[in-house]
Amino acid sequence: MSEALTEVLAFFEEWKPSLPAMLTSMEKRFTDQTVWENVGLSKTTGFAEAKAFMDGFAQMYPIETAEVIVHHAAAHGNVVLTERTDNFFDKNGKQIVSIKLMGVFEMDGSKIVAWRDYFDTAKGF
Amino acid sequence: MSEALTEVLAFFEEWKPSLPAMLTSMEKRFTDQTVWENVGLSKTTGFAEAKAFMDGFAQMYPIETAEVIVHHAAAHGNVVLTERTDNFFDKNGKQIVSIKLMGVFEMDGSKIVAWRDYFDTAKGF
Numbered sequence A, B: 001m002s003e004a005l006t007e008v009l010a011f012f013e014e015w016k017p018s019l020p021a022m023l024t025s026m027e028k029r030f031t032d033q034t035v036w037e038n039v040g041l042s043k044t045t046g047f048a049e050a051k052a053f054m055d056g057f058a059q060m061y062p063i064e065t066a067e068v069i070v071h072h073a074a075a076h077g078n079v080v081l082t083e084r085t086d087n088f089f090d091k092n093g094k095q096i097v098s099i100k101l102m103g104v105f106e107m108d109g110s111k112i113v114a115w116r117d118y119f120d121t122a123k124g125f
Helices: A003-015 A019-029 A046-060 B003-015 B019-029 B046-060
Strands: A030-038 A042-045 A065-076 A079-089 A095-108 A111-119 B030-038 B042-045 B065-076 B079-089 B095-108 B111-119
Touching: A003 A019, A003 A065, A003 A079, A003 A095, A019 A030, A019 A046, A030 A046, A042 A046, A065 B079, A079 B065, A079 B079, A079 B095, A095 B079, A095 B095, A095 B111, A111 B095, A111 B111, B003 B019, B003 B065, B003 B079, B003 B095, B019 B030, B019 B046, B030 B046, B042 B046
Parallel strands: A030 A111, B030 B111
Antiparallel strands: A030 A042, A065 A079, A065 B065, A079 A095, A095 A111, B030 B042, B065 B079, B079 B095, B095 B111
């Protein structure tokens, strides 16, 4: 498995325990230049903007834990393409958000240079 | 380059000349079981249903030619993941539809077993 793919799969694992764990992982892996885009919905640059977006998301949904189901993934050099279902659960373990999506990651070692997720935005989250 | 990726890139090239060329290519590469999904928007099985969807698309937009810009692509076995911009033009060469998307193809030789595209459906086409 390529280093880039290994790092992306590790990133998904880091989300699971809690929303703060996800933010800690994003802070570790984002640089000030990391461009994170939910295509058609949001585009942030750097961790501070990404955190502000996540804070808004968490205000809409009381997320406690997460699960990333990777259906397919492949890497070409430092670019990783994924097809996933991202699930988020409240403190009672009830699933409150489920997103079918594809996402692409441009990696530099453990750092995320760019991350774009594509999904059916009409459904909202 | 993997055979699956080669076939998918060839499929994109086959779209370019005209809408009938795209339909001919789809008929050649689809089986009766091919599941084509525009996630959140449409899901068809087999070529006949796919053609009916494309006919509806063509009624909305007078498509004459197409262009598929592949930003990133990678294969894992028979599965090909792509990040693309799909552009469609009218008979005067004017761009009338442009879709930023990611798509996954499950291939069997030159045949498409399953094809799922993900994009910002809120924008429509």
